[in-house]
Amino acid sequence: MLYPVGFKPEDFSKPIIGIASTWSNVTPCNMHIDKLARESELGANAAGGKAIIFNTITVSDGISMGTEGMKYSLVSREVIADSIETVVGAEGMDGFVAIGGCDKNMPGALMAIARLNRPAVFVYGGTILPGCITGDPQSRKLDVVSVFEAVGQHAAGKINDQELFAVESCAIPGPGSCGGMYTANTMASAIEALGLSLPNSSAQNAISPAKLDDCRRAGACVVEMLRTGLRPLDILSKQAFENAITVVIALGGSTNAVLHLLAIAHSAKVTLALDDFTRIGKRVPVLADLKPSGKHLMSELVAIGGIRPLMKTLLDAGLLQGDALTVTGETMAESLRDVKAYPAGQTIIRPFDQPIKKDSHLVILRGNLALEGAVAKISGKEGLKFSGQAIVFESEEQALKAILNGTVKKGHVIVIRSEGPKGGPGMREMLSPTSAIMGKGLGKEVALITDGRFSGGSHGFVVGHVTPEAYVGGAIALVKNGDSITIDAVQRVLTLGVSVVELKRRRKAWKKPAPRYTRGVLAKYAAHVTSASLGAVTDADLKL
Numbered sequence: 417m418l419y420p421v422g423f424k425p426e427d428f429s430k431p432i433i434g435i436a437s438t439w440s441n442v443t444p445c446n447m448h449i450d451k452l453a454r455e456s457e458l459g460a461n462a463a464g465g466k467a468i469i470f471n472t473i474t475v476s477d478g479i480s481m482g483t484e485g486m487k488y489s490l491v492s493r494e495v496i497a498d499s500i501e502t503v504v505g506a507e508g509m510d511g512f513v514a515i516g517g518c519d520k521n522m523p524g525a526l527m528a529i530a531r532l533n534r535p536a537v538f539v540y541g542g543t544i545l546p547g548c549i550t551g552d553p554q555s556r557k558l559d560v561v562s563v564f565e566a567v568g569q570h571a572a573g574k575i576n577d578q579e580l581f582a583v584e585s586c587a588i589p590g591p592g593s594c595g596g597m598y599t600a601n602t603m604a605s606a607i608e609a610l611g612l613s614l615p616n617s618s619a620q621n622a623i624s625p626a627k628l629d630d631c632r633r634a635g636a637c638v639v640e641m642l643r644t645g646l647r648p649l650d651i652l653s654k655q656a657f658e659n660a661i662t663v664v665i666a667l668g669g670s671t672n673a674v675l676h677l678l679a680i681a682h683s684a685k686v687t688l689a690l691d692d693f694t695r696i697g698k699r700v701p702v703l704a705d706l707k708p709s710g711k712h713l714m715s716e717l718v719a720i721g722g723i724r725p726l727m728k729t730l731l732d733a734g735l736l737q738g739d740a741l742t743v744t745g746e747t748m749a750e751s752l753r754d755v756k757a758y759p760a761g762q763t764i765i766r767p768f769d770q771p772i773k774k775d776s777h778l779v780i781l782r783g784n785l786a787l788e789g790a791v792a793k794i795s796g797k798e799g800l801k802f803s804g805q806a807i808v809f810e811s812e813e814q815a816l817k818a819i820l821n822g823t824v825k826k827g828h829v830i831v832i833r834s835e836g837p838k839g840g841p842g843m844r845e846m847l848s849p850t851s852a853i854m855g856k857g858l859g860k861e862v863a864l865i866t867d868g869r870f871s872g873g874s875h876g877f878v879v880g881h882v883t884p885e886a887y888v889g890g891a892i893a894l895v896k897n898g899d900s901i902t903i904d905a906v907q908r909v910l911t912l913g914v915s916v917v918e919l920k921r922r923r924k925a926w927k928k929p930a931p932r933y934t935r936g937v938l939a940k941y942a943a944h945v946t947s948a949s950l951g952a953v954t955d956a957d958l959k960l
Contacts, residue, residue, distance in 0.1 A: 434512035443476035459635025487842035496524030517541025523676035535641035542622030544592030568855015592622030596707030598872030602669030611742035619722025670872030678951030697776025835868030836885025847871035
């Protein structure tokens, strides 16, 4: 069976190294990964292994955003993890490289790495370069979120059809993941901080000699891990997860990191909870002035040295745990020992005495509206407290229509419910509504809460992952139009201004809705998925 796929007699005495490729023309994030997989194959073979490339799926969040298709996005994380585990396990591979370039295939690959616990290295496909209208990249730095916000500007009459088309047609210039500190770049940075990718893998342009070299070295690294006996669960300690949280906060990363790190920790059998994000967030500042709430793109951070100088700064300040291991066999402190500081005069990464925010932008809220927790993304630019009247929608589409047609007004707290892991199902990202809010100039005038989640490109006064979700009878299911809602990022509370007696009355009248899907992958997912506060994993209750 293996001779026709390229094996020679001598190859049967070598370790078999899988190369899990997420190549697809479904999305620009992954369109180049076939070439990267071949580079990892070369690296593994040159180091004495025998590589076999195989594929897994990916879906495009950016394309499915705002549609029914987005319900499959978080589901794909589980499918990817299951499929990598299946191939590596079935083929008896000794170790593997996993290459990801979009939001869900990165945590999916890490979940498989943790489950299998065979020598493995993750390679990030790299960030996209900025788009521009005039031909000068410095004249206007466009990315995918520019398009979503332009839709809101168009609805508000701020730009015309031709201007919208100009943004739409130029925002995505080629291969690579979305260009700000959105979910892809956030998770790539988190994975490097976990120690499961090579130094600087998270901060390279998708099309660059550095990325090709990263792939070759990753293939060789897996062979070396086999030689030394180093395994992923030696690396994925509680210290490693705390380092990942620290780096995500300092970079101003996506709320999705909360969901994904919880899920990866579950696969690694490491105890991680929402309260860990609060504990670490009290002492770690936001230092990176990156989109969506900031000015700069990931490609600009790459140009000044990536995330390594920031990590060295965090280590020197006692905020990063240097004893954590990495795939190179070095500790984090050893890995960062010779890293040089950022160039003088750069404005992307702030010094500690001039932070964007003195503590975390990822704020875990609790209260009568979120008994098990919710995740807010509060940069501080939109304020730290918001009170307003609820305007309730049973789906993202209903809310988006109301934002664009002017139904949503200053002082509203938009409530989008029935979008949780079970209720959606699939916990859709709300980039379309949040971008429309920003595009219409309502970023400081309205807030939005949901039992769904947000794209890393979302910003404004937004709260997601509200748990328990509406489908299982969480308090968000009981909210009515006109109810008072308060979001307090200082006290970390999410409060529905309705009496206990009235809530009991509403709960008694509430009826659980029928499932939206009764067969297929969405129905299976809804039947098995846990709460967002536990990472929305699907294997937590299996009896082994």
